Amino acid sequence: xxxxxxxxxxxxxxxxxxxxxxxxxxxxxxxxxxxxxxxxxxxxxxxxxxxxxxxxxxxxxxxxxxxxxxxxxxxxxxxxxxxxxxxxxxxxxxxxxxxxxxxxxxxxxxxxxxxxxxxxxxxxxxxxxxxxxxxxxxxxxxxxxxxxxxxxxxxxxxxxxxxxxxxxxxxxxxxxxxxxxxxxxxxxxxxxxx
Numbered sequence: 001x002x003x004x005x006x007x008x009x010x011x012x013x014x015x016x017x018x019x020x021x022x023x024x025x026x027x028x029x030x031x032x033x034x035x036x037x038x039x040x041x042x043x044x045x046x047x048x049x050x051x052x053x054x055x056x057x058x059x060x061x062x063x064x065x066x067x068x069x070x071x072x073x074x075x076x077x078x079x080x081x082x083x084x085x086x087x088x089x090x091x092x093x094x095x096x097x098x099x100x101x102x103x104x105x106x107x108x109x110x111x112x113x114x115x116x117x118x119x120x121x122x123x124x125x126x127x128x129x130x131x132x133x134x135x136x137x138x139x140x141x142x143x144x145x146x147x148x149x150x151x152x153x154x155x156x157x158x159x160x161x162x163x164x165x166x167x168x169x170x171x172x173x174x175x176x177x178x179x180x181x182x183x184x185x186x187x188x189x190x191x192x193x194x
Contacts, residue, residue: 058079063076122151
């Protein structure tokens with residue numbers, strides 16, 4: 001184990017909020033990644049580890065960076081999960097970091113990422129589209145559903161209608177900081193897509 005890996009391991013055992021992220025440590029980790037004559041390649045998604053050792057070292061480097069979302073700082077295990085998920089989804093690990101969250105041990109995705117993945121899947125003729133009923137998103141008769149036309153069959157696939165009774169029944173508008181109060185039309189589109 002290198003000196004940098006020992007230091008990282010010691011820092012990762014510190015309680016949350018106690019760790020101090022240092023640029024020198026991050027620089028050393030990235031230098032180690034590139035020095036080891038590994039197959040760590042750079043592609044359109046950035047660095048792409050080719051084995052578990054590279055992935056772990058890359059995850060440690062990310063966890064020591066101030067450029068990742070706060071929820072990943074000092075958490076190389078979480079960074080490793082993100083690297084795996086990003087590879088499986090064939091998208092940028094940074095996009096995954098910014099738009100996934102954990103709910104009781106289950107990985108969930110923000111609608112922004114779901115929409116992007118759907119639109120990039122090439123399974124549909126065009127990007128997701130939306131059918132809207134009602135004119136004002138603040139009125140009780142407003143509703144939205146997403147739809148797309150499948151390339152392989154030409155079938156139009158419709159999602160469920162999202163309306164105010166559903167929003168209120170699920171309590172989406174009652175959560176602290178809910179955007180349903182300030183930008184309901186956008187929130188209807190996000191829910192319809194996800």
